Amino acid sequence: MKTRILLLNGPNLNLLGGREPAVYGRTTLREIERSVQVLAEAWGWEVVCFQSNHEGMLIDRIQAATADSQLIIFNPGAYGHTSIALRDAIVAGGIPVIEVHLSNIFAREDFRRRSLIAPVAVGAIIGFGADGYRLAMEAARHYLAGKGVIA
Ligand code: DQA
Numbered sequence: 001m002k003t004r005i006l007l008l009n010g011p012n013l014n015l016l017g018g019r020e021p022a023v024y025g026r027t028t029l030r031e032i033e034r035s036v037q038v039l040a041e042a043w044g045w046e047v048v049c050f051q052s053n054h055e056g057m058l059i060d061r062i063q064a065a066t067a068d069s070q071l072i073i074f075n076p077g078a079y080g081h082t083s084i085a086l087r088d089a090i091v092a093g094g095i096p097v098i099e100v101h102l103s104n105i106f107a108r109e110d111f112r113r114r115s116l117i118a119p120v121a122v123g124a125i126i127g128f129g130a131d132g133y134r135l136a137m138e139a140a141r142h143y144l145a146g147k148g149v150i151a
Helices: 029-043 055-068 084-093 131-146
Strands: 004-009 046-051 071-075 097-101 123-126
Touching: 004 029, 004 055, 004 131, 029 046, 029 131, 055 084, 071 131, 097 131, 123 131
Parallel strands: 004 046, 004 071, 071 097, 097 123
Antiparallel strands: none
C-alpha cells in the first residue's frame, strides 16, 4: 500500500502569491502543492491536496483522511487560532497531523500566538514560508519511519 498524505490548507491560503507577500511570500498554493507532489513522487508516496475556506469542509476532509491516509500536513490558517471543531476532528480521528504556518505566528499579533491545533499535532513547522511544506514532508518521513509505518 502506498503511503498517502493529505496536504490540507485552510482559509485564504488559496490567495497565496498575491496575499500580503511581505508576510507570506510570492509562492502560490499551486506551486507549493506541486513541490510537495514532486517530493512524494520521488518517495513513491501519494499526496492528496485540498484547500477550503470553510471549516466544515476541512473537518470532512480530516474525517475522510482518517480512513485512507497515514498523516495530514495542515495549515489551518486563522482557524488554527480559533477552531475547537478542527482540533476535535483531529483528536477523534487519531490521525497524526503536522501543523504548518508560513509566517512565524509567535512573532506577530497576540491573537496569532495561540494555536488550538499545536497541542494535538505531532509537531509544527512555523516561520519558514513556502519551504515549510517540504520541511513538513521530511518531518512526516521521519515520524512515519519512527512509528514503523514506513521502512
Ligand atoms: C497562517 C498564519 C495565520 O495566522 C493566518 O491567519 C493565515 C496564515 C500562516 O501560514 O502563516 O491565514 O496560517
